[in-house]
Amino acid sequence: MVEDSRQACQKVGGAITRVFELLGKRWTGLIVAVLMQQPVYFADLRRAIPGISERMLSDRLTELALAGLLVREVDEGPPLRVSYRLTEAGKALGPALHELGLWAESYLPEGSSPC
Structure with a gap:
């Protein structure tokens, strides 16, 4: 019986694996969601x-x-300001x-969040 279920189960596809390796990280989806609205300064x-900490935001960006x-x-200053916008892919x-x-x-x- 166990062998039959193993044959029916297929390996997760490479594309979906790549999506969750990137977007499955904490904060990444929220960053993209904010940027969907408009370009935003850091x-x-x-x-x-x-x-989110500055370091984590910087890493995710x-x-x-x-x-x-x-x-x-980079918007030339003063003051020097950095903005982010989504590409067509984003x-x-x-x-x-x-x-x-x-x-x-x-x-x-x-209220159903496990965190």
């Missing part, structure tokens, strides 16, 4: 996501930039994030 992005989902733009996540939000509204009521 300080404003940090204020929009309570609890670097990962998203390396993945081609956002662009870092913006293409919009429909998927919207659907996840709808799913959460239906199946993850407020």
Whole structure:
């Protein structure tokens, strides 16, 4: 019986693995969700996501930039300011994030978070 179920179970695909390796990290989805609205300065992005440290935000932004989902733009000062905006690839996540939000509204009521 166990052998039959092993044959029926398939390995997780590479594409979905890559998605969750990137977007499954803490804070990453929230960063993308904020940037869906408009380009945002670093300080404003940090204020929009309570609890994230500057270091963690910086690390996640670097990962998203390396993945081609956002662009870092330096506004010459003074003061020198850095803003972030989604690329076309980043913006293409919009429909998927919207659907996840709808799913959460239906199946993850407020207060049900395990954290």
